[in-house]
Amino acid sequence: MAEETLVLFKNIRNPKYSKSLEGYKKAGGYHTLKKVFGMKPEEVVQTVKDSGVRGRGGAGFPTGLKWSFMPKGTGKPSYLIANADESEPGTCKDRELMLKDPHLFLEGMMIGCYAVGCHHGYIYIRGEFFPAIKSLNTAVEELYADGLLGPDPLGSGFHLDLTIHSGAGAYICGEESALLDSLEGKRGQPRVKPPFPAVSGFNGCPTSVNNVETLACMPFILGDDGVDAFKSFGPQNNSGTHLVSLSGHVKKPGVYELRMDVNMKDIIYGIGGGIRNGKKLKGVIPGGSSSSVMTADEVDVLYNFDELAKIDTMLGSSAMMVFDEDTDVVQLLHRITRFYAHESCGQCTPCREGTHWSRNIIRDFLNGNGSDEKLRRLDRVGGNMLGTTLCALGDAAALPIQSFVKKFPDDFRKYYANK
Amino acid sequence: MFSKEIQNQVNNLLSRYPFKQNALIPILLLAQKENNGWLTEEWMQHVADCCEVPLTHVEGVVTFYTMFRLKPPGKYHLQVCTCVPCCLVGGTELLEYTEKKLNTHAGYTTGDGLFSIEEMECIGACSYAPAMIVNEDYHEQVTIEKMGKLIDKLSK
Numbered sequence A: 001m002a003e004e005t006l007v008l009f010k011n012i013r014n015p016k017y018s019k020s021l022e023g024y025k026k027a028g029g030y031h032t033l034k035k036v037f038g039m040k041p042e043e044v045v046q047t048v049k050d051s052g053v054r055g056r057g058g059a060g061f062p063t064g065l066k067w068s069f070m071p072k073g074t075g076k077p078s079y080l081i082a083n084a085d086e087s088e089p090g091t092c093k094d095r096e097l098m099l100k101d102p103h104l105f106l107e108g109m110m111i112g113c114y115a116v117g118c119h120h121g122y123i124y125i126r127g128e129f130f131p132a133i134k135s136l137n138t139a140v141e142e143l144y145a146d147g148l149l150g151p152d153p154l155g156s157g158f159h160l161d162l163t164i165h166s167g168a169g170a171y172i173c174g175e176e177s178a179l180l181d182s183l184e185g186k187r188g189q190p191r192v193k194p195p196f197p198a199v200s201g202f203n204g205c206p207t208s209v210n211n212v213e214t215l216a217c218m219p220f221i222l223g224d225d226g227v228d229a230f231k232s233f234g235p236q237n238n239s240g241t242h243l244v245s246l247s248g249h250v251k252k253p254g255v256y257e258l259r260m261d262v263n264m265k266d267i268i269y270g271i272g273g274g275i276r277n278g279k280k281l282k283g284v285i286p287g288g289s290s291s292s293v294m295t296a297d298e299v300d301v302l303y304n305f306d307e308l309a310k311i312d313t314m315l316g317s318s319a320m321m322v323f324d325e326d327t328d329v330v331q332l333l334h335r336i337t338r339f340y341a342h343e344s345c346g347q348c349t350p351c352r353e354g355t356h357w358s359r360n361i362i363r364d365f366l367n368g369n370g371s372d373e374k375l376r377r378l379d380r381v382g383g384n385m386l387g388t389t390l391c392a393l394g395d396a397a398a399l400p401i402q403s404f405v406k407k408f409p410d411d412f413r414k415y416y417a418n419k
Numbered sequence B: 001m002f003s004k005e006i007q008n009q010v011n012n013l014l015s016r017y018p019f020k021q022n023a024l025i026p027i028l029l030l031a032q033k034e035n036n037g038w039l040t041e042e043w044m045q046h047v048a049d050c051c052e053v054p055l056t057h058v059e060g061v062v063t064f065y066t067m068f069r070l071k072p073p074g075k076y077h078l079q080v081c082t083c084v085p086c087c088l089v090g091g092t093e094l095l096e097y098t099e100k101k102l103n104t105h106a107g108y109t110t111g112d113g114l115f116s117i118e119e120m121e122c123i124g125a126c127s128y129a130p131a132m133i134v135n136e137d138y139h140e141q142v143t144i145e146k147m148g149k150l151i152d153k154l155s156k
C-alpha cells in the first residue's frame, strides 16, 4: 500500500517538532545553507540541475536550467522571487509549508538567492493567507535577530535581505510575469514574452520566479548525498517527492508527501481511503483546475509529470480533485468556467470573451437550452482560447472545457435529450 | 493619517523596495486596515502621495484586486469559498445557508453592520473543504451546523 515519503514533511509529521528557528536548527536546519556558502554559486546551480528537480508551481520547468539562464555581470541587481500566490483551485500545499515549517522554505529560498546572486529576495504571498503571512513574518524576524539574514549570514559575507510582500487577491498574479507587475505596484497583467524574467523581470532586472515547494526542496538536494536520494524518489525525469493536495469526495482528503512513482489508484483508494459514502469514482481533475479531466477508467497510472502528459493531461500543481458518481459534471464545469471568467485579466480578447461565452453556453445547458450545436460550439470556444493568449490562463480555461465535453458528452446530452 | 505604529510599518515597507511604487499594494492593505476594512478617496490619495504615484494609478490598482473594498464591510466579514473542491463538498449550500440565516446576499452587509458575506474563489484550503475566512482567520471543514453556531456566537 502507498504511504508517505517524508522529505519536506519530515519535521511537520513529527508531533514534537517546534517550527521556531531554534526548533528548526535542532532538527538540523541551516546546516545545508552553511555548506552552500562554501560552494561556488555555479556549483549550486549544477547540483540543482543534476537533481532533475522540476518546478512545483504548475509548469514543471527544470529549476536548475531556469537558474542557469540568469545572466551575470549585467550591472543590475538580480532577484529571486518566491511564488507563494497559491491560487490554482485544488492547491493548498505551499500554505502547509509556510504555516507549519516556514524555515524549511526560507532556507531553500536563501540557497536559491545565493545560487542566482540575489541579495534581496521577495516572497510574493497571496493576501488572503493571513495566518501564513504571520508565520513567515515571525520566522523572518527570527532570522534577522539571529544574523542569518542581514550583512553577514553565517560569516559568509553574502549580504541577504528577504521581504514578505502581500498580494491583494487575483488568481492571475500567480502567473510569473503578472506577479512581477503586481510586485512593482501595478495591476497584475501578464507581460509579452520574450523578454523572459531572467532577462527583464522585477523592475527590468534579471529575475527568477520559483514556487515555494520548489525552493523547499533545496535544503535536501544540497544536503549530503541529496542528489542521488532525490533522484531515487521517482522515475527518470520525475525526481523527488511532491506534495499532493487531495480533495473532493475521498474519505481522507489532505496534503500528502508522495514519491513520483505512486499509482493514482493507490492515492485515491489507499492514501485517500477511497470514495466516501460507499459511492463509486466518476472522475478526477488531476493537476489543479487547469488540467484536463480524467475518467474513472484512466486512473491506473503513475502520478507524475511524464505519465500524465502521455495521456494528455498534466500534473500541474499536484492537486487532485476527486468526484463521485453522483456528481453533475455540467455543474462542475460551470463552476470551473465561472472561475476563469472571474479571473481573466481582460487583456487578451480570446480569453476575456471566451471565458464568458463558455460559461454562458454551459449555463444554457443548465437552464434546459442545450443542443448538439451548442455542445460543438462550446468545444470550439475552448479551442479558440488554446495557445492564442499572452499567458497560459487561456489554455487553463480551455483544457477543462474541451476535456469535459470529450469525456462526458452524455452528461451534457442528458440536459436536452428528452425535449 | 496613519497611526504611529502603522506609519512605522509604512516607512519600513518603503525602505525595502528599489522604488516607492513597488510598495503600493502592501501599503494600500495597511490603509484599508486602518480604515476598518475599506478605502476612501482620501485614503487612496494619501497612499498615492506616500508612493509618489498619481491617484488614477492607485484607483486602477484598487479596482483590479478583489481584496480592496470601496464600501465598508461588516464587523465580521464572512468569506465563504465555493470554488471547485469546496463546492464538491457543500460550499455552495454553506453559502446559501449563510445568506438565508443573515437575510442578505453575498456582496452585502447586514442592516446592523455586523456581518458581510463574500463568495470566494479558492482560498487555498481545499483539502480541508469547505473553508472560509472570517476577517483574518481560516475556518475549515465548516458544516452548516458550525456556521450557525459561529454566527449565533458572533451576534451576541
Ligand SMILES: Cc1cc2nc3c(=O)[nH]c(=O)nc-3n(C[C@H](O)[C@H](O)[C@H](O)COP(=O)(O)O)c2cc1C
Binding pocket: A054, A055, A056, A057, A058, A059, A060, A061, A063, A083, A084, A085, A086, A087, A088, A171, A172, A173, A174, A175, A176, A177, A209, A210, A211, A212, A214, A215, A391, A392, A393, A396
Ligand atoms: C494563470 C496562472 C496561474 C499561476 N499560478 C501560480 C501559483 O499560484 N503559484 C505558483 O507557484 N505558480 C503559478 N503559476 C506558474 C508560474 O507562472 C511559474 O511558472 C512558477 O511560479 C514558476 O515556479 P516553479 O518553476 O518553481 O514551478 C501560474 C501560471 C499561470 C499561467
Ligand code: FES
Binding pocket: A089, A090, A091, B081, B082, B083, B084, B085, B086, B087, B121, B122, B123, B124, B125, B126, B129, B130, B131
Ligand atoms: S476550493 Fe475552497 S479552498 Fe480551494
